Amino acid sequence: MARSQLPPLASVRAFESAARHGSFTRAGNELGLTQAAVSYQIKVLEERVGQPLFHRKPRGVELTQVGTALAKKTGDALNLIADAFAEAQGNAQGTLTMSVIPTFATNFLAERLGQFQIAHPGIAVRLEVSETLVDFHSGIIDVAIRSGRGDWPDLECHKLIDVEFTPMLSPALAESIGGITRPEDLLKLPILGGLDPWWIRWFGSAGVDATDIGDLPGQTFGPQVLEATAAIAGHGVAMVTPAFFRDAEKNGQLIRPFDITCSDGRAYWLTYSHAFRNTPKIKAFRTWLAHEISTFLDAVE
Incomplete structure (x- = not known):
């Protein structure tokens, strides 16, 4: 097809968003358009194609066979355009802004980020420690590290470390009751x-009924890193991911009284918008982080 015959980009964007969301309304929310405007843009595209791209249903829309084939290629094309503009704007060399949950930021990333900047002197790093949701469409945050199951829609998700947990406490607190010999x-x-x-x-998992544990004396600090700090100070027993506190364990600040480690199926994930998966600064960070994680896990084992 000659470029002069290409459909309007607005129609292509509306179609790709509606295909991805399975909804004209959600596509409108993403693009800042009304549902009627999205419907109009898709009608323009359907007239160009010469046949319907969606089956209109009472509770949403569903791609036709032709629409399904077109959706993948238009998505890939828009991603290429997005990548090209990112490079043109200088995002290959610039600031990589990341949002990272507190424990991962404090007990893993902070001590290693200097190595990333030495390897990539043209990329500055801005680290935001937060547990709030990230809107990658805003353009403020490039990548995020969160815990979960890696099933966030429309995001690239790379598994880093499984979330495992076990109780840890200070040796002095354990000795205050004559030592810990049984889980109870x-x-x-x-x-x-x-x-x-x-x-x-x-x-x-330890064979102890602790359904009333929430009624016991204690405090809640939120992130693991804060509860582990309180545990080091002798204020109580913290439930933490032991890999992140192995230095505290090695130097005797914390002990693991039992070799019972559990998981709830979650993990730590590196996430970012699918549209920017080929942006050079994100690719550089993804590759570097994968190597650091591999080295970290080898040391744990």
Whole structure:
């Protein structure tokens, strides 16, 4: 097809968004258009194609066979355009802004980011420590590291580390009750974050009924790194991912009283918009982080 015969870009964008969301309304929300405007743009495209691209249904829309074939290619084409503009704007060399949950930021990333900047002196890094949701469409955040199951729609998700957890406490606190010999001994001490479901799961694995653990004395600090800090200070027992606190364990600040480690199926993930998966600064960070994670896990084992 001659370029002069190409359909309007607005129609292509509306179609690609509606195909991805399975909804004209959600496509409109993404593009800042009304549902009627999205419907009009898709009608323009259908007239160019000469046949329907969607089956209109009472509760949404569904791609036709022709629409399904077209959706993938238009998505790839728009991603290429987005990548080209990112490079043209200088995003290959510039600032990489990341949003990272507190424990991963403090106990893994902060001490290693200098190595990334040495390897990539043209990329500045801005680290935002946060647990709030990220809107990648805003253009403010380039990548995020979150815990979950990696099933976030429209995002590239790379698994980093499985979320595992076990109780840890200071040696002095353990000795305050004559030592910890049985899992139920932990219930004699202040429990940090007792409302966290990890506690019920761990005690269940240890064969202890702890359904009332949330009623025990203790405090809640939120992120693991804060509860681990409180545990080091002797304020209670923290339920944490031991790999992140192995230095505290090596230097005797924390102990792991039992070799029982649980998981709830979640992991830490590197995420970013699918549209920018080929942006050079994101590719560079993804490659570097994968190597650092591999080295970290080898050391843990």
